Amino acid sequence: MAIVETSTQTLTRPSISVDIFSDVVCPWCYIGKRRFETGLAQIDDDLGVDFDITYHAYQLDPTAAPGVATPVREAYAKKFGGPERADEILSHVTNAAAEDGITFHMDQALRANTLLAHRMIWLAGQPGSPVAQPAMKERLMQAYFTDGEHVGTPEVLASCAAELGFDHDDIEEFLSSDRGVAEVQAELDDAHQNGITAVPTYVFNREWAVPGAQDADTFEKVLRKMAANALGTAGIA
Numbered sequence: 001m002a003i004v005e006t007s008t009q010t011l012t013r014p015s016i017s018v019d020i021f022s023d024v025v026c027p028w029c030y031i032g033k034r035r036f037e038t039g040l041a042q043i044d045d046d047l048g049v050d051f052d053i054t055y056h057a058y059q060l061d062p063t064a065a066p067g068v069a070t071p072v073r074e075a076y077a078k079k080f081g082g083p084e085r086a087d088e089i090l091s092h093v094t095n096a097a098a099e100d101g102i103t104f105h106m107d108q109a110l111r112a113n114t115l116l117a118h119r120m121i122w123l124a125g126q127p128g129s130p131v132a133q134p135a136m137k138e139r140l141m142q143a144y145f146t147d148g149e150h151v152g153t154p155e156v157l158a159s160c161a162a163e164l165g166f167d168h169d170d171i172e173e174f175l176s177s178d179r180g181v182a183e184v185q186a187e188l189d190d191a192h193q194n195g196i197t198a199v200p201t202y203v204f205n206r207e208w209a210v211p212g213a214q215d216a217d218t219f220e221k222v223l224r225k226m227a228a229n230a231l232g233t234a235g236i237a
Contacts, residue, residue, distance in 0.1 A: 013048065013049065013050060014048070014049045014050070014227075014230040014231060014233075015049065015050045015051075015052050016049055016050070016051050016052065016204060016205055016226050016227065016230055017052045017054070017203075017204070017205050017206060018051055018052065018053045018054070018202060018203070018204055019054050019056055019202070019203040019206070020033075020036070020053065020054065020055050020056065020200060020201075020202050020203075021056045021057075021058045021187075021191050021196050021199050021200065021201045021203070022055065022056075022058055022137075022199045022200040022201075023057075023058050023059055023060045023114055023199055024114045024117045024118070024121075024137070024140045024141055024144055024151055025060060025072075025109075025111060025112065025114055025144055025151070026058075026060055026199050026200070027093040027096075027097065027104065027145065028093070028199070028200060028212065028213040029141070029199055029200045029213075030097065030102060030141045030145055031093070031096055031097050031100055031102065031213045032200040032202075032212065032213030032214070033134075033137065033138070033141070033200070034100045034101065034102055035100060035213055035214060035215055035216045035219060036202065036214075036216075036219050037134070038100075038216035038219075039214075039215075039216040039217065039218070039219025039220040039222075039223065040219065040220070040223060042216060042217075042220045043220060043223060043224065047223070047224065047227035047228075048227065048231055049226075049227045049230050049231065051223065053133075053134070054125060054133065055121050055125065055133050055134070055137050056187040056190070056191065057114075057118035057121070057122070057184045057187040057188050057191075058187075058188065058191050058196065058199045058201075059113075059114055059115070059118075059188065060114075060199070061075075061111070061113075062113075062115075062188070064111065064112060064113040064114075064152075065113060066113045066115065066116075066152065067112075067113070067152055067153065068112070068113070068152070069110035069111065069112050069150045069152065070110065070111045070112075071109075071110060071111070072090070072106055072109040072110065072111045073086050073087070073090065073106070073107065075111040076089055076090060090104075090106040093106070094106055097145070102145070102146075103145075103146050104145045104146065105145070105146055105147075105148055106145070108147075108148025109144055109145060109148055110144070110148065110149070110150050110151075112144075112150055112151055112152030112153075113152045114151065114152065115184065116151075116152060116153075116154065116157055116175055117140050117151050117152070117157060118184045118187070119174075119175065119179075119180040119181065119184050120136060120140065120157050120160075120161060120171070120175075121133060121136050121137055121140070122180045122183055122184050122187070123136075123174060123179075123180055124136035124137075130164075130165040130166060131161065131164040131165050131166055135164055136160075136161070136164060139160045139161075139163065139164055140157070140160060143156060143160050154171075154172055154175040154176070155172075157171065157175060158171040158172045158175070196209075198211060198212075200212065200213060202219075202222075204222070204226050205226070205230075208226075210222055
């Protein structure tokens with residue numbers, strides 16, 4: 001944490017936590033991720049605070065069988081009332097993603113249990129990780145939405161992680177162990193206990209939640225407001 005020296009006192013630079021609850025197979029989570037990052041990038045001045053961003057697990061379908069893949073159109077048809085409605089939803093999210101520079105191939109996407117994927121995202125957030133958490137999240141979402149890969153298998157997850165800088169064998173060993181299982185379950189429980197029932201949800205300083213894939217300008221306004229509040233509370237503004 002940076003320390004700012006003044007003539008009269010030493011001030012600690014405030015840090016704002018941003019906890020993002022999302023799922024790897026959630027289209028609006030991917031779109032929201034891109035919009036949030038765009039909003040953050042639009043802030044080209046130093047707000048005087050640091051943003052501590054952490055991705056947390058949420059499962060749209062925790063009952064999905066581990067290791068089993070279902071074509072997403074089939075899964076949506078079952079959930080939303082038939083193939084026609086499924087096609088409408090998939091077309092809508094594909095067009096929305098394209099507006100934010102993301103390519104969806106929903107005709108290839110394979111719905112899967114995301115518990116292993118969330119363990120990979122948790123691992124990327126641990127001290128000493130060679131891969132940043134947002135990069136891991138991005139790669140796994142790309143694997144699902146763009147590449148049509150089965151993100152519920154250790155082989156695909158290890159391959160994605162190796163592309164980013166993890167050792168392939170280390171990841172396979174990690175996924176065959178129980179490391180991260182309790183921690184990811186705790187994140188899922190935390191979401192439930194705090195009333196999060198839809199994703200993405202962005203929680204600022206564990207007290208203010210912003211639901212949904214807001215546009216980039218809205219995220220920028222929220223980040224600026226949180227910075228101003230933090231500086232005011234710290235007596236720095």
